[in-house]
Amino acid sequence: MEKRRVVITGLGTVNPTGNSVAESWAAVRRGECGVGPITQYDTSNSKVKLAAEVKDFDPTRRIDKREARKMARFTQFAVAAAAEAIEDAGLDLEHADLTRCATVISSGIGGLPIMEEECLKGEAKGYDRVSPFFVPMTIANMAAGQVAIRFGLKGMCTSPVTACAGGTNAIGDAFHRIRDGYEDLAVCGGAESCISPLGVGGFTSMKALNPTGDPARASIPFDAERGGFVIGEGAGILVLEELEHARARGAHIYAEVVGYASNCDAYHFTAPAPGGAGGAACMRLALEDAGVQPESIGYINAHGTGTHLNDSCETAAIKAVFGGHAYELAVSSTKSMTGHLLGAAGGVEGVFTALALHDGYLPATVNLKVPDPECDLNYLPNQGVERQVDYALSDSLGFGGHNACVVFKRWEG
Structure with a gap:
């Protein structure tokens, strides 16, 4: 079907x-x-x-x-x-x-x-x-x-x-x-x-x-x-x-939702699995659900909480899934501006990701001042960029080992 x-x-x-x-x-x-x-x-x-x-x-x-x-x-x-x-x-x-x-x-x-x-x-x-x-x-x-x-x-x-x-x-x-x-x-x-x-x-x-x-x-x-x-x-x-x-009904369309996946680390009740293995698997499943190659993703609205383990493991997960392309795509954490809204985080970040595709603007990770060797991707530090990308990904991780990832596509009408 x-x-x-x-x-x-x-x-x-x-x-x-x-x-x-x-x-x-x-x-x-x-x-x-x-x-x-x-x-x-x-x-x-x-x-x-x-x-x-x-x-x-x-x-x-x-x-x-x-x-x-x-x-x-x-x-x-x-x-x-x-x-x-x-x-x-x-x-x-x-x-x-x-x-x-x-x-x-x-x-x-x-x-x-x-x-x-x-x-x-x-x-x-x-x-x-x-x-x-x-x-x-x-x-x-x-x-x-x-x-x-x-x-x-x-x-x-x-x-x-x-x-x-x-x-x-x-x-x-x-x-x-x-x-x-x-x-x-x-x-x-x-x-x-x-x-x-x-x-x-x-x-x-x-x-x-x-x-x-x-x-x-x-x-x-x-x-x-x-x-x-x-x-x-x-x-x-x-x-x-x-x-x-x-x-x-002639509705205005912001973006298309094309892929989704959810899985569990089954590892620890608060800490992510080593190397972000569960998050990486979830991203791969979402890309597969969307029928999209990793190289097509231009922007990731990251979970990016600001805890040591989350940010290092999420970075490792992105590298595991995207390989060399991880250094070419843009990644940002809008939690740098909103804080962490817990169960609401993915909803707000979904709104921002849809707008990023619609407006051709990728938001910054603000107040990022001191580089971390474990976190060496392009996190759009302090300044967002005007950039049109075709696909974006928003991922979220939760206590209990929960991982969820949605893939969005720019709407071209």
């Missing part, structure tokens, strides 16, 4: 660089970093005092005030970004077959800050006094559920919970659903918000976060002085559509 083609027709985001696609992409093109002091709680007794927070977010711009109060922050981000993406796609949902519209939105952790608040309330007042909205606000699938409810999307609704690979899994899973004929359209991506004492404290105690107080030296993927990632928050949502379905 001939596989159906799948294109991207809508984009939406809320992230530390901006509260819309236009605002965020303009900031990324300027190389602006969204890292700053944590404002969501008092960090006086905390080792880590920096994060990449969403700024000036008003959920009531997209969500009814009463409904917003029943949503955790990560769900508010998802609904706001989905509303932007659906509007951007120009969808007329009143006349669409909503049973053929899927929702696939990841969250790695869900409503952790709500969990903390209600736990403290339960300790103080008794657990029968916690909010009746506690469970539906905290469960990780609720971003997907609330988006589907808001827009009446009655196809498959699911939430891949694969840690930091989740957003990319969501895009890839949605792509395969459409390509294989189960749905004609999908709203997909990721949402996360767990900048809280427990969320940050948990990553701090395992020495995953960079403890520096300098925002310009905190999220520095591939830099020899990197010392961990910077936790971020936000959402990135894409509307994927079967090609003829999109053409029939």
Whole structure:
């Protein structure tokens, strides 16, 4: 059976660089970093005092005030970004077959800050006094559920919970659903918000976060002085559509999704496999799924977290897959600007990768100052480049050994 083609027709985001696609992409093109002091709680007794927070977010711009109060922050981000993406796609949902519209939105952790608040309330007042909205606000699938409810999307609704690979899994899973004929359209991506004492404290105690107080030296993927990632928050949502379905309504097309793969290191619950073996295998599988030769890839939006093991292993994986071409293609980590959005990372990076192909602009890895012999590829340090490439790859890795990779193709109409 001939596989159906799948294109991207809508984009939406809320992230530390901006509260819309236009605002965020303009900031990324300027190389602006969204890292700053944590404002969501008092960090006086905390080792880590920096994060990449969403700024000036008003959920009531997209969500009814009463409904917003029943949503955790990560769900508010998802609904706001989905509303932007659906509007951007120009969808007329009143006349669409909503049973053929899927929702696939990841969250790695869900409503952790709500969990903390209600736990403290339960300790103080008794657990029968916690909010009746506690469970539906905290469960990780609720971003997907609330988006589907808001827009009446009655196809498959699911939430891949694969840690930091989740957003990319969501895009890839949605792509395969459409390509294989189960749905004609999908709203997909990721949402996360767990900048809280427990969320940050948990990553701090395992020495995953960079403890520096300098925002310009905190999220520095591939830099020899990197010392961990910077936790971020936000959402990135894409509307994927079967090609003829999109053409029939005259939709604007950003890019095409042509390949996807997901696998597991089966090695360690937090560390990547030596030499990035699992990530390399996942990239090869995605290229095979796309029917694309490694030499065709012109840009990689890397996972690039800023931890020592991730960046060195990911670099080794790219070399293993691409050979000599690894030194010719462009690689960058937009986490240098957004921080690490955990389950939302792949969604936001999917938005950026689609825009990179659409606009012919490859974003930088900002604040990359000190070269590392283990990380010797072209990471577009500090300055993005105007360059048209035909294929781009976005990869994500997650605790538990999860790997996910999506291959995008420039749309030529």
